[in-house]
Amino acid sequence: MKKYEVILQDLEKKIFDDIYKENELLPSENELSKIYKVSRATVRQALKILADNGMIQQRHGFGSMVIPHKKLLFPITGLTSFKELRTSMHLESETEVLIFGTIEMDEKLATLTDFPVGCEAYHILRRRKLDGKYTILDRDFFRCDYAPELTREHAMDSTYEYLEDSLGLEIAYAQKEITVDFASEEDFELLDLNPMDRHVVSVKSHVYLADNTPFQYTESRHQVDKFRFTEFARRQKR
Amino acid sequence: MKKYEVILQDLEKKIFDDIYKENELLPSENELSKIYKVSRATVRQALKILADNGMIQQRHGFGSMVIPHKKLLFPITGLTSFKELRTSMHLESETEVLIFGTIEMDEKLATLTDFPVGCEAYHILRRRKLDGKYTILDRDFFRCDYAPELTREHAMDSTYEYLEDSLGLEIAYAQKEITVDFASEEDFELLDLNPMDRHVVSVKSHVYLADNTPFQYTESRHQVDKFRFTEFARRQKR
DNA sequence: CAGTGGTCTAGACCACCAA
DNA sequence: TGGTGGTCTAGACCACTGA
Numbered sequence: 001m002k003k004y005e006v007i008l009q010d011l012e013k014k015i016f017d018d019i020y021k022e023n024e025l026l027p028s029e030n031e032l033s034k035i036y037k038v039s040r041a042t043v044r045q046a047l048k049i050l051a052d053n054g055m056i057q058q059r060h061g062f063g064s065m066v067i068p069h070k071k072l073l074f075p076i077t078g079l080t081s082f083k084e085l086r087t088s089m090h091l092e093s094e095t096e097v098l099i100f101g102t103i104e105m106d107e108k109l110a111t112l113t114d115f116p117v118g119c120e121a122y123h124i125l126r127r128r129k130l131d132g133k134y135t136i137l138d139r140d141f142f143r144c145d146y147a148p149e150l151t152r153e154h155a156m157d158s159t160y161e162y163l164e165d166s167l168g169l170e171i172a173y174a175q176k177e178i179t180v181d182f183a184s185e186e187d188f189e190l191l192d193l194n195p196m197d198r199h200v201v202s203v204k205s206h207v208y209l210a211d212n213t214p215f216q217y218t219e220s221r222h223q224v225d226k227f228r229f230t231e232f233a234r235r236q237k238r
Numbered sequence: 239m240k241k242y243e244v245i246l247q248d249l250e251k252k253i254f255d256d257i258y259k260e261n262e263l264l265p266s267e268n269e270l271s272k273i274y275k276v277s278r279a280t281v282r283q284a285l286k287i288l289a290d291n292g293m294i295q296q297r298h299g300f301g302s303m304v305i306p307h308k309k310l311l312f313p314i315t316g317l318t319s320f321k322e323l324r325t326s327m328h329l330e331s332e333t334e335v336l337i338f339g340t341i342e343m344d345e346k347l348a349t350l351t352d353f354p355v356g357c358e359a360y361h362i363l364r365r366r367k368l369d370g371k372y373t374i375l376d377r378d379f380f381r382c383d384y385a386p387e388l389t390r391e392h393a394m395d396s397t398y399e400y401l402e403d404s405l406g407l408e409i410a411y412a413q414k415e416i417t418v419d420f421a422s423e424e425d426f427e428l429l430d431l432n433p434m435d436r437h438v439v440s441v442k443s444h445v446y447l448a449d450n451t452p453f454q455y456t457e458s459r460h461q462v463d464k465f466r467f468t469e470f471a472r473r474q475k476r
Numbered sequence: 477c478a479g480t481g482g483t484c485t486a487g488a489c490c491a492c493c494a495a
Numbered sequence: 496t497g498g499t500g501g502t503c504t505a506g507a508c509c510a511c512t513g514a
Contacts, residue, residue, distance in 0.1 A: 276485085297492090416488075
């Protein structure tokens with residue numbers, strides 16, 4: 001493990017365990033570099049990540065203050081799969097695989113997914129049950145050439161676990177879009193929507209590998225009253 | 239201007255101007271440090287920001303590749319005010335100030351805004367017209383003790399310009415939450431909602447200053463079919 | 477004022493990638 | 496294997512905060 005990762009995890013744990021309390025200062029960078037016996041640059045690398053994740057607020061000439069976090073619930077900033085979400089929220093849930101097949105990208109699908117025309121992809125439709133109600137419908141496209149031998153069983157469980165741990169794929173980043181769309185016939189058919197609801201929340205994601213290959217396209221359709229998205233955002237420098 | 243900022247802006251411009259093209263590599267860090275006559279660490283500081291903003295993808299042992307960006311529309315990651323949004327989208331718009339007053343925080347309001355009980359705050363209600371329709375309703379609370387002499391005129395224009403440029407307030411970060419709520423009577427009264435629509439998209443933000451003071455609370459209510467949120471997200475390291 | 481974080485340098489070694 | 500980015504060091508100077 002890298003030095004800055006050790007420091008990062010230690011600081012995270014101490015913040016979580018209230019050794020460094022909300023609205024109080026961490027030891028100074030010089031002190032931390034003595035404590036961990038590393039250079040100040042290494043300490044700063046760990047602190048930068050804490051700041052990016054909204055755990056501390058660094059102030060020039062003053063110190064690094066712990067941002068209050070106890071009142072916050074689950075922060076979904078970044079790529080978060082349904083399974084991670086479920087476990088972090090401690091909710092009962094079930095996943096049902098409705099479609100598991102492959103499909104070739106025609107012009108229209110290629111534009112949607114950002115895959116090349118003619119590329120073969122897995123097409124997976126999954127339904128998620130939360131608190132006994134069908135709440136989320138996930139449609140996924142994975143490129144076959146990068147994820148060979150993906151099975152129905154992987155789809156039931158966590159696909160990402162298989163892709164990252166077993167195949168060693170490096171998922172790098174995603175471009176997401178959240179909109180509110182009209183509920184389709186399929187939505188009404190497969191989800192427990194309130195008949196009065198005309199809309200669902202749609203979360204569309206293009207997912208890319210470390211080499212910029214478009215690898216996955218997902219659309220997630222949520223019952224409107226069960227949807228919640230939170231974000232920690234730092235003010236853009238101008 | 240700091241050296242890394244000069245490099246950052248130069249690289250941004252060259253990416254935007256297609257001198258460094260999509261899916262091609264930037265010069266290596268060693269080359270860049272020769273080009274700009276700085277240390278490699280300074281180059282890396284600029285590259286880190288480009289990577290955070292989704293402009294490049296860095297790969298160990300390979301190089302920094304320009305992420306395709308031409309197909310992307312407006313990215314709203316971070317704190318983006320209505321005015322910035324409007325100008326970046328080149329949309330016609332108007333702002334109307336419906337309420338401009340002050341209010342003292344009782345127990346309930348204090349919990350909502352995260353301000354201390356008894357604290358005095360500006361209460362501003364604004365309506366935004368897009369393409370001739372009333373589309374967005376913004377309710378703002380600003381702490382009076384940090385923003386003295388905020389006027390109706392500031393509210394008509396950009397409040398952030400006044401707060402940051404004139405008052406020198408350092409807005410640091412925000413915690414945002416997006417949900418779909420039932421449209422209230424007020425929403426129906428003040429917005430051009432489709433009578434069939436029962437919902438609006440609600441974006442709630444707590445905004446904090448550099449010293450962690452809760453300074454602003456905003457709720458923004460959007461006509462569902464006009465709402466769109468996009469995000470660039472890097473995969474969490476595990 | 478002494479102490480803090482922000483910027484920057486000139487090195488070093490390593491892990492990774494493509495050829 | 497040579498070049499790449501990732502980590503790390505030991506310094507330096509500066510700008511900012513609070514007392």
